Amino acid sequence: MWEGISTxxxxxxxxxxxxxxxxxxxxxxIIGMLPGxxxxxxxxxxxxxxxxxxxxxxxxxxxxxxxxxxxxxxTSAILINAPGVASxxxxxxxxxxxxxxxxxxxxxxxxxxxxxAGGTLGALALMAFAGYLxxxxxxxxxxxxxxxxxxxxxxxxxxxxxxxxxxxxxxxLIGLMLGxxxxxQLAGIPRFTLGRYDLADGLNFVLVVMxxxxxxxxxxxxxxxxxxxxxxxxxxxxxLPRPLVRPLVPVVGRSAAVGFLTGVLPGAxxxxxxxxxxxxxxxxxxxxxxxxxxxxxxxxxxxxxxxxVPLLTLGIPGSGTTAVLLGVMLSYGLQPGPRLLTEQPEIxxxxxxxxxxxxxxxLALNLPLIPLLARLLNLSSxxxxxxxxxxxxxxxxxxxxxxxxxxxxxxxxxxxxxxxxFDFPLAPLLLGFILSGLFEENVRRTLFIGEAGxxxxxxxxxxxVLLMLLIVLCLVPLRKQGADPIERH
Amino acid sequence: MRVFLGLALLLTAVTAQSAxxxxxxxxxxPGGGLDSxxxxxxxxxxAADLRSPVSYENMTGGGGGRAMAHFIETAPRQxxxxxxxxxxxxxxxxxxxxxxxxHDVIPVAGLIAEFGAFVVRADSxxxxxxxxxxxxxxxxxxxxxxxxxVRGSLDHIVLALALSGAxxxxxxxRYLPYDAGGKAMLALLGGEADVLSTGVGEALGYVRxxxxxxxxxxxxxxxPNLPDVPTLTELGVxxxxxxxxxxxxxxxxxxxxxxxxxxDVRAATDTDSWRQALQRYGWSPLGLYGEAFARYxxxxxxQLESTLVExxxxxx
Numbered sequence: 001m002w003e004g005i006s007t008x009x010x011x012x013x014x015x016x017x018x019x020x021x022x023x024x025x026x027x028x029x030i031i032g033m034l035p036g037x038x039x040x041x042x043x044x045x046x047x048x049x050x051x052x053x054x055x056x057x058x059x060x061x062x063x064x065x066x067x068x069x070x071x072x073x074x075t076s077a078i079l080i081n082a083p084g085v086a087s088x089x090x091x092x093x094x095x096x097x098x099x100x101x102x103x104x105x106x107x108x109x110x111x112x113x114x115x116x117a118g119g120t121l122g123a124l125a126l127m128a129f130a131g132y133l134x135x136x137x138x139x140x141x142x143x144x145x146x147x148x149x150x151x152x153x154x155x156x157x158x159x160x161x162x163x164x165x166x167x168x169x170x171x172x173l174i175g176l177m178l179g180x181x182x183x184x185q186l187a188g189i190p191r192f193t194l195g196r197y198d199l200a201d202g203l204n205f206v207l208v209v210m211x212x213x214x215x216x217x218x219x220x221x222x223x224x225x226x227x228x229x230x231x232x233x234x235x236x237x238x239x240l241p242r243p244l245v246r247p248l249v250p251v252v253g254r255s256a257a258v259g260f261l262t263g264v265l266p267g268a269x270x271x272x273x274x275x276x277x278x279x280x281x282x283x284x285x286x287x288x289x290x291x292x293x294x295x296x297x298x299x300x301x302x303x304x305x306x307x308x309v310p311l312l313t314l315g316i317p318g319s320g321t322t323a324v325l326l327g328v329m330l331s332y333g334l335q336p337g338p339r340l341l342t343e344q345p346e347i348x349x350x351x352x353x354x355x356x357x358x359x360x361x362x363l364a365l366n367l368p369l370i371p372l373l374a375r376l377l378n379l380s381s382x383x384x385x386x387x388x389x390x391x392x393x394x395x396x397x398x399x400x401x402x403x404x405x406x407x408x409x410x411x412x413x414x415x416x417x418x419x420x421x422f423d424f425p426l427a428p429l430l431l432g433f434i435l436s437g438l439f440e441e442n443v444r445r446t447l448f449i450g451e452a453g454x455x456x457x458x459x460x461x462x463x464x465v466l467l468m469l470l471i472v473l474c475l476v477p478l479r480k481q482g483a484d485p486i487e488r489h
Numbered sequence: 490m491r492v493f494l495g496l497a498l499l500l501t502a503v504t505a506q507s508a509x510x511x512x513x514x515x516x517x518x519p520g521g522g523l524d525s526x527x528x529x530x531x532x533x534x535x536a537a538d539l540r541s542p543v544s545y546e547n548m549t550g551g552g553g554g555r556a557m558a559h560f561i562e563t564a565p566r567q568x569x570x571x572x573x574x575x576x577x578x579x580x581x582x583x584x585x586x587x588x589x590x591x592h593d594v595i596p597v598a599g600l601i602a603e604f605g606a607f608v609v610r611a612d613s614x615x616x617x618x619x620x621x622x623x624x625x626x627x628x629x630x631x632x633x634x635x636x637x638x639v640r641g642s643l644d645h646i647v648l649a650l651a652l653s654g655a656x657x658x659x660x661x662x663r664y665l666p667y668d669a670g671g672k673a674m675l676a677l678l679g680g681e682a683d684v685l686s687t688g689v690g691e692a693l694g695y696v697r698x699x700x701x702x703x704x705x706x707x708x709x710x711x712x713p714n715l716p717d718v719p720t721l722t723e724l725g726v727x728x729x730x731x732x733x734x735x736x737x738x739x740x741x742x743x744x745x746x747x748x749x750x751x752x753d754v755r756a757a758t759d760t761d762s763w764r765q766a767l768q769r770y771g772w773s774p775l776g777l778y779g780e781a782f783a784r785y786x787x788x789x790x791x792q793l794e795s796t797l798v799e800x801x802x803x804x805x
Contacts, residue, residue: 047545051535138679142665186666188552188586188639201555266675314678315694316671323671324547327524333769335694445665449681452630452663 004341005127008349012357017060020053021354024061025361028068033076033373037395038085039069039304039321047328055332056347060354062328063308066321067119067355070270070304071362074111074297079104079376080388082214084395086205086434087270087300090278092213093427094292104374105237109367110290111297113240114252116363118298121256122263122305123355130352131341133264133306134313140265142445143457147466148265149439151473152272155279156428158476164425165477171419172428178203179436186444198404203412207405208433210392211412212426218388219417221381238367244290251281251291252298259299263306266316271434273303305355312336312348511540511750512570513736515547516556522603522688526734527573529766530600533757540753552639553577554587560739561593567739568746571597571754575734577643579790584641584803591786594737595747598754599777599785601767602731605647605707606718608685608692610677611700618705618724621684622655625662635665635682637673637691641802642666644673646793647707647730648686649800651721654728659800677701688732689715693771707731714771733775733789735782751778 011017024046031042046065050058070087077083078095091111098107140148153172160168181192182202193199255277262273277299281291310316315337317323329336334344341348377384396409416426450457457463513531517523524547531543548556553574560572572594582590607618615621615632624632636644645666649659665682667673674691676682678700685692685701689712695701696715703718707730711720721728736754738747755778757763767774777785797803 138675141676141679141681183552184639185668186639188581188584188642190586201549266672310675314675316675326671327528330525330528333765335697335769337694337698337700441668445667445681448663448665449633 004345004349005353007346008351008353011056011346011350012060012353017057017350017354018357020057020061021064021358022361023049024064025068025071025358026365028065028070029072029362029365031065032069032072032084034084034395037069037398038073039066040324042066042069043321043324043328047324050328055329055334055344056350058332059325059329059347059351062325063351063354064358064361066325067301067304067358068362070301071112071115071119071359071366073300074115074293075108075373076391078107078111078293079373080214080384080391081217082388082392082395083209084206086209086430087274087303088296089209089213089271089427089430089434090274090296091293091300093278093296094289096217098289098293099374099377104377105370106240106290107293108370108374109238109240110248110293112363112366112370114248114255114294114297115301115366116359117252118256118259118301119305119359119362120356121253121298122260122302123352123359125256125260125302126305126308126355127349127352130309130313133309136261137264137266137310137314137316139462142442142449143460144462144466145265145442146439146446147463147470148272149435149442151466151470152275153428153431153435153439154470154473156275156431158473159279159283160425160428164423167424168428171424171426172432174419175429175432175434176436176439177432178208178429179433180440185437185441196404198402198408202437203408203433204396204405205434207396207409208412209430210396211409212416212430214388214392215409215413216416216420216426218385218392219413220420221385223417238370247286247288248290248294251285251294254280254285255295255298256302259302260306262299263303264309266307266310266319269307269319270300270303273299273306275431301359308351312340312351315340508538508541510569511543511753512567513543513545514556514560514567514570514572515545516553516572516574517547517549522690522732523573523575523734525690525766525770526575526600526772529763529770530573530736530754530757533760533763533766534753536762537757537760539756552581552586552642554581554589557587557589557594560737561589564739564741568742570739571736571750572739573734573736576732576789576793577638579786579793580643580646580797583790583794583797591737591783591790594740595742596782596786597736597738597747597751597779598758599733599735599775599782600754600758601734601772602775603688603690603734603772604712605644605651605730605732606687606689606692607648607651607704607706608677608687608695608701609683609704610680611702613683613702615683615704616702618719618721621704622657625652625657629661630663632684633663633665633682634684634686635667635673635676636686637667637671639666640664643732644686646797646800646802649802650730650796651705651707651726651728653800654721654726674701690770690772708773712771712773714768731773731775733785735775735777754778 027046028042031037042065050062073085073088074091077088077092078099081092081096083089083092095107157165157168181199183190183200190200258277259273263269274296277295281295285291307319307322311322317326513527515524515527534540535543578591609615638644645664652659673685677685689706705719705721708720709729
């Protein structure tokens with residue numbers, strides 16, 4: 001293994017490859033910062049460039065694009081409440097309120113440092129445990145996924161404010177229902193599509209998040225006529241004060257661990273990771289806004305690194321993004337899987353080694369941009385609101401290229417606005433929507449398997465652990481004295 | 490902004506060449522069989538400088554129906570596009586799951602035939618096709634058969650046809666659908682599925698790494714890259730099946746343009762790049778062009794319709 005690691009560093013640190021990491025990270029950050037465009041788009045856009053490279057350089061660059069886009073993705077979530085990818089939704093819960101209070105620079109800086117730490121810790125863990133963790137990915141089958149997703153959804157409800165639990169449950173269910181629109185994933189039959197082809201695919205994620213978060217927020221700003229206090233961000237503010245940093249260190253450590261482990265599981269890795277990390281900090285940690293930004297950012301970056309485990313060791317893509325990466329590897333004639341490690345160690349270890357460098361570059365690229373980006377909020381609301389509306393509409397149209405979706409989006413935005421008006425939290429709605437398809441698919445497969453009897457399923461260790469966790473979670477609301485109510489977005 | 494311009498310039502510099510461009514529309518996610526076919530074809534076209542640049546678009550949804558509808562609705566803009574497709578196109582239009590069929594597009598070339606494979610883990614107690622049948626007869630509920638597509642679609646149909654050929658009622662077998670070939674393989678390796686019904690190509694990498702074994706293929710003869718794997722015919726099941734993959738032009742594409750695309754694709758299949766892809770993925774060449782490909786599709790439509798009715802997957 002040590003030999004492999006040193007080969008990897010030798011591959012990653014050649015002048016050419018350092019350049020490709022830098023290019024990949026730059027392209028990824030820039031594309032990732034645009035609302036609505038995430039890692040998948042970023043990687044797809046860079047495919048033509050990758051063709052001209054040898055496999056090691058190409059993959060090193062593409063990996064840079066991937067975590068670069070995850071790194072940059074928090075920007076629009078924090079500044080204009082428009083998380084472009086599912087994994088940055090949790091970042092907007094505390095990041096956007098911070099920005100509204102003139103702390104945009106600090107929130108962005110925390111996000112950048114936490115992303116850096118999460119990504120670097122993830123790369124360390126990948127290097128140390130990749131081989132062993134492949135087994136974890138295999139351990140997780142339909143019953144385990146069903147329960148894990150249930151844990152995620154139940155925690156969002158029980159960890160809500162005491163008074164908001166029922167409301168959270170309601171919006172979670174609305175989200176789950178929105179997710180059932182489209183083609184049934186197991187039987188291939190269209191559901192709730194009103195016979196329209198536009199709905200056969202279900203609602204697009206970017207559409208739902210832009211409608212319920214960005215567009216609804218813009219509408220609210222118009223109706224309430226509240227403007228952001230102008231925040232001044234100087235480069236000095238990027239150096240976080242020591243008393244602020246110290247409590248964040250364990251937060252980032254915990255979140256990176258949670259993120260990496262969740263990311264290893266094929267499926268909704270980075271998104272689940274960011275929600276888990278956020279909930280964990282709100283419950284176990286001190287629950288400050290700063291930790292609410294640091295936790296999901298450390299987690300989603302560690303998770304995107306973790307998702308390389310099933311890709312590189314099993315040849316199985318765990319997310320849409322790693323699936324595109326798999327396509328790139330196949331087009332090089334590489335067969336990712338157990339034999340990649342033994343036959344092409346310079347590629348396996350080279351990609352991992354390049355991640356240390358990539359995360360350093362990302363930090364260096366992102367920090368100086370923060371004062372510039374934060375200045376966006378100093379625009380008067382008569383400029384900012386139309387900008388948000390235009391960005392979200394154009395972002396959705398570019399994703400789906402379907403005019404029908406714009407009307408759908410307006411409808412959803414009005415629904416979201418009404419829900420907020422009556423104090424229904426929107427985060428559970430989004431979580432329900434994101435997990436709906438995955439949850440249904442796994443539950444239904446579990447039921448198919450269960451026809452033969454559930455005793456075998458109940459004997460699986462991971463199933464038992466998750467079931468116990470679920471029972472504990474369900475007991476939380478019965479406690480007489482809860483902790484301080486949590487502010488939920 | 491400057492960075493953007495730089496990036497755009499770089500992209501242009503990398504991709505600017507003399508040959509005409511071609512866009513490949515792939516009605517499935519990246520990483521699966523259709524995607525690898527498209528990318529292998531694109532690589533061959535570019536390597537021989539027949540077409541350049543070749544761009545790819547993965548459009549998932551509706552079991553390929555969305556890409557098909559998009560292709561037909563925007564046909565006037567798709568004159569430089571080829572739609573990659575495969576046997577499920579016929580199955581799904583027979584099932585009425587989308588309004589279009591292969592009659593609505595122009596068949597250009599049938600590129601490859603991929604045979605079905607029944608796959609088990611290397612250490613599985615089910616070590617032969619016969620053992621699989623015995624186990625199914627003894628305890629149909631005790632065997633989970635996975636596949637990379639929804640119920641009533643190709644992986645399921647191939648399983649059903651093979652089992653009914655062996656004299657069993659396919660409706661008694663539990664079929665677990667996964668949304669993509671990769672996830673189905675994960676379920677097999679992780680032990681949730683005992684047997685996997687999939688394409689030879691999707692299993693080949695794992696056969697080479699020693700993780701899985703193939704019990705039988707649906708090919709008429711043993712495959713050159715799997716000389717030890719028996720065919721179903723050898724095992725007494727009179728059933729062969731090939732999943733074709735081919736390319737189609739949009740309706741209304743001028744005949745000259747269609748002929749040019751056909752000629753380019755035909756030339757691309759005569760390159761080393763293409764032959765290496767066939768070898769790597771375990772595909773068999775189909776080599777049908779234009780009219781011949783169209784007749785092949787019509788014949789398969791008739792064959793599949795009668796079996797689907799017989800098996801109760803559709804009613805007439």
